Amino acid sequence: MRAVGAAEVAPTAYAWEIQAEGLKVRVGRRKMAVNGLDLSLGKGVHGLLGPNGAGKTTLIRALATVLRPAEGRLSLLGAPAGGHAGRRGLRRRIGYLPQNFGYYKRFTVREFVEYIAWLKEVSKEDIPGAVQRAIERVGLADRADDRMKTLSGGMVRRVGIAQAIVNDPDILLLDEPTAGLDPAQRVRFRELVQELGQDSCVLISTHLVEDVGTACSDVVLFAEGKLVFQGTPDELAAAGTAEHVGDSPIERGYSALLDHRPGQGAW
């Protein structure tokens, strides 16, 4: 029988995987793209919705410790996200798929995911197994030894998901992960994030309201840098009425909370 280490049986010492209080994050010189956010997220799959320019990417970048908050408090996995030493330890336990993720075109899929595993300080002996598992989970085992430049856009996005999960993160941040995926891949993606959400805190920024309805246990609606709503997909749907814009109850709920009515469509 395998010995169980103390760390595996110790109770989790924090209430929330992500906790923000009065969080403000600046982009450029003056723009406060996240402007006073109180948010607590635990394990599960959380959908982050909001109109263009709401501040979703900026929030995710701050949670990934790429951007430093201007004001307020941010705790990740029970630790303040501020200090240099703490950030390094946290990054090992965070998975992040940026909206536009960069990669080396000449790397094979396996080489690229291995490289990220190495950056995430996955132990040397665990890397081959972790990489193979991540590639299999996104359905790319048959392309593992192909160069990145030979993949389609949807496949590149799936490699992005593989690199984000290769370190079995406790916090997984996915910025528009389903952009470019075909319908069958989106269904598989939703199953995958539901599996991942059982043990970790998954935050998915998306414009596809249907992703939220089917994959997420919780919805965070963000507009103009502020939290507008947090609740279940059913609660979001209940906010809508027939007079609000949308093809589904969840879309109408979204429109209701942002006060979009027919004839008021705007870019």
Ligand SMILES: Nc1ncnc2c1ncn2[C@@H]1O[C@H](COP(=O)(O)OP(=O)(O)OP(=O)(O)O)[C@@H](O)[C@H]1O
């Ligand atoms: N480098 C920057 N300098 C100045 N303003 C910026 C910069 N980056 C983003 N912004 C502004 O900050 C706001 C939030 O942008 P952000 O990309 O976080 O929004 P978003 O919700 O992710 O949008 P989308 O859904 O379009 O991706 C927007 O008004 C955007 O124009």
